[in-house]
Amino acid sequence: MFTLAHLSDWHLASRPALSELIGKRGLGYINWHRARKKIHRPDVLDLTIRDLKASAPDHIAVTGDLVNLSLPDEYNRARGWLQTLGLPRDVTLVPGNHDIYVRRVLQTPAAYWADYMRGDDGIDRFPFLRRRGNIALIGLSTALPTAPLLATGRLGKPQLARLLEILDQTRGSFRIVLIHHPPLTQRYLRRLVDAADLRGVLADQGAELLLHGHDHHRAVVWLDGPQKKIPAVGVPSASARGKHGDENPAGYNLFRIDGALGKWSCEMIARERGADGTMREVERQMLI
Numbered sequence: 001m002f003t004l005a006h007l008s009d010w011h012l013a014s015r016p017a018l019s020e021l022i023g024k025r026g027l028g029y030i031n032w033h034r035a036r037k038k039i040h041r042p043d044v045l046d047l048t049i050r051d052l053k054a055s056a057p058d059h060i061a062v063t064g065d066l067v068n069l070s071l072p073d074e075y076n077r078a079r080g081w082l083q084t085l086g087l088p089r090d091v092t093l094v095p096g097n098h099d100i101y102v103r104r105v106l107q108t109p110a111a112y113w114a115d116y117m118r119g120d121d122g123i124d125r126f127p128f129l130r131r132r133g134n135i136a137l138i139g140l141s142t143a144l145p146t147a148p149l150l151a152t153g154r155l156g157k158p159q160l161a162r163l164l165e166i167l168d169q170t171r172g173s174f175r176i177v178l179i180h181h182p183p184l185t186q187r188y189l190r191r192l193v194d195a196a197d198l199r200g201v202l203a204d205q206g207a208e209l210l211l212h213g214h215d216h217h218r219a220v221v222w223l224d225g226p227q228k229k230i231p232a233v234g235v236p237s238a239s240a241r242g243k244h245g246d247e248n249p250a251g252y253n254l255f256r257i258d259g260a261l262g263k264w265s266c267e268m269i270a271r272e273r274g275a276d277g278t279m280r281e282v283e284r285q286m287l288i
């Protein structure tokens with residue numbers, strides 16, 4: 001039995017200097033100040049992490065948007081939370097659109113978090129592959145700077161080509177694809193622009209599970225695979241208070257994976273912050 005925990009979308013901000021608020025960051029700061037500051041809270045993330053660690057998962061996956069405006073202090077604080085989760089060998093991270101919020105920070109996530117985003121081969125590139133027993137974790141990056149008010153992502157042809165190779169190489173393992181943007185969405189301004197190409201690779205090569213963030217709510221959709229459908233599971237933000245508007249409260253998922261090729265089982269356990277401020281189980285589902 002292998003237990004994987006999945007959390008995402010902390011969106012934790014630092015107070016920026018006035019000089020840092022030009023262009024998109026200025027608009028983003030106004031947005032954060034009006035809404036997100038009240039939604040995403042460090043104390044809630046601490047609670048989520050405490051609850052998650054109590055179940056002693058074998059590995060933890062984090063699917064991006066750890067920061068809000070891509071400011072240096074935000075990356076630094078996010079690294080502190082990553083270290084609270086565990087050592088880089090036990091925690092796998094992929095970046096989200098807020099982690100590369102503006103063009104000048106293209107290389108910054110790697111400067112702070114590279115050891116959490118690196119494959120077993122030690123090379124810094126996406127996709128990367130980490131094998132843990134008969135589990136294959138495949139990390140993709142959809143993060144790219146966008147115009148204000150857009151939250152789109154893109155994989156690009158080189159990543160898709162290498163993903164196809166890795167899925168083929170790791171056939172026989174329990175293959176888990178980690179990605180920030182969901183592979184299917186109705187939200188045009190927040191979409192993965194080459195999602196159809198990703199779904200094509202998955203339909204061709206298969207995967208046992210796909211985990212994503214970005215939408216801040218629990219979701220399971222089923223994607224086409226060569227023989228079996230592939231569960232694609234979204235997770236709420238791990239830091240959301242859940243008391244404002246339609247924002248979902250903080251949560252995370254556990255996956256209990258067992259078996260071998262042809263007879264895998266995977267149970268999903270969703271935990272969420274209740275109105276009393278404690279975490280509790282809200283859903284249990286056999287995905288495979």
Ligand SMILES: [Fe+2]
Nearest residue numbers: 065096097214
């Ligand atoms: Fe996002």
